[in-house]
Amino acid sequence: MAGLQAIRYSRGKLEVLDQLRLPHEHHYDEVNTAEEAFDSIKSMRVRGAPAIAIVAALAHAVELHNGACTATAPEDVISHIDARLDYLKGSRPTAVDLSNAIAVLKVAIRAAQIEGLAHPESRDAILNAYFQAAENILEKDLQNNTSIGSHGATWLQQQYNAGPARKISVLTHCNTGSLATSGHGTALGIIRTLHTSGLLEHAYCTETRPYNQGSRLTSFELVFEGIPSTLITDSMAGALFALHRERMNIGAVIVGADRVVRNGDTANKIGTYSLAVLARHHGVKFVVAAPTTSIDLETETGAGIKIEERKKEELTQISGAVVNSDGTVDPSRTARVAIADQTIGVWNPAFDVTPHELIDAIVTEKGTVVKGANGEFDFRQVLPERWTRIVGK
Incomplete structure (x- = not known):
């Protein structure tokens, strides 16, 4: 797995895979x-909600360790730490992991200040509290991901009575693997857990236009892990589902x-x-895999989510390594080419909102949440303290 690490960190040093x-x-x-x-x-160059939060938290830890705060x-x-964290919060506004991580870090340094008020070394206590809290975000994310894999695989196994003689196939969108976490x-x-448990027949991944995280990253991870897999264009999903009962046995769409x-x-x-x-x-289960750090209880519905829009060139141009005449790829030579009229108007939202009515299960590190009698998800069991503090009942 070392070759698939998006983040390499030791105190005072952070490296991020481009x-x-x-x-x-x-x-x-x-x-x-x-x-x-x-x-x-x-x-x-780094993306995926968990990885974004981790890189932001650890980058500030590195600059603090290197004496940036005088x-x-x-x-x-x-005040210095708050200002730097608030600056980082603006890098990707849609992903809530980043703002949740920043809130955790701010609480940690304030707790250290209170504990160290009577001691002259309270400055060092605040910095150490930040280091420990930031590093804990990194460590806890890996634990959460392993738990999500287990809970999700168990739920799908129960839904389909899956086993070695009755495997299921799945489709995933974008990139939600080691490179995003x-x-x-x-x-x-x-x-991954379905595969290692002998429950996976086949994995399909979409190319995920316009940034092609599926074709560039997910397909790479699937091949690296030796998981039987096939890449499709985004527009082929309907045709794939139409064939699933007779031939493909698609049991679920799993997204982050x-x-x-x-x-x-x-x-x-x-x-x-x-x-x-x-x-x-088509009667295919739709599953969202999300750590509890991605759950925003303060926003009641999807209408309150700010959707980031990105530059038009992501749709009108494409770049990549040059393919030689013999079919080999030369990463030292890249080209950027136009794939549309460069004067056309472009709408390029980076995200969309899936209504809860279309989601069958939300898998967290604390368990799988399904809809209640009112047709909505109830996160009180997986986030009892946060629910009481924010919602109050």
Whole structure:
């Protein structure tokens, strides 16, 4: 799995895999400042809601470790950290993991300030509290992903009475594996667990236009892991589902989430909503895999989610490594080509919102949540303290 790590970290040093160069080249960028992290996230050299939060938290840990904060008074240290975290929060507004991680970090440094008020070394206590909290975000994410894989595979096994003689196939969208997390993955983590448990017949992945995370990244991970898999274009999903009963045995669509709001509406990579509609029409289960850090209880419905829009060139141009005449790929030579009239107007939302009505299950590290009698998801069991604090009942 080391070759698939998106993030390599030791205290004082952070390296982030440049995912724009995959699958043809492995190159890690050193990230030493919040500005470098912001650029890495904004340019999508690192992407995936969990990975975004981890890189932001650890990048600031690195610059703090390297002496970026010269303040000595505890309140000034906290003010400095707050300002840097607020700056990083603007790098990707749709993914809630980032804002949740920032909230956790702010709580941790304030707790350290209170505990250290009577001691002259309280500045160091605040910095150490930040380091420990940021590193815990990295460590906990891997644990969460492993649990999500287990819970999701168990739920699907129960739905289809799956076993070695009755395997299921699945479709996934975008990239939700080791490259989007600290390791194992969320939606792709479920697929990994199905595979290792002998329950997976075949995995299909969409190319995920316009940024092609599926064709560039997910297909790479599936091949690397030796999982039987096939790449399709986004527009082929309906045809695949139409054949599933007779030939393909598609049991589920499994996707990740950048934000799940209180009623279960889910923001994820553009094209997810279309897959949910197609899945419902064809009787295919639609499963969202999301750590509880991706759940936003403060936003009641999907109408309150801010959807990021990206530049028009992602639709009108494409770049990649040059293919030689003999079919080999030369990553040292890249080309950018036009694939549309460069004057056409473009609408390019990075995400869409899938209504909770179209989702069958939301798998978290604390268990699988299904809809209640009112047709909505109830997160009180998996997030009791946060639910009481935010919702109050």
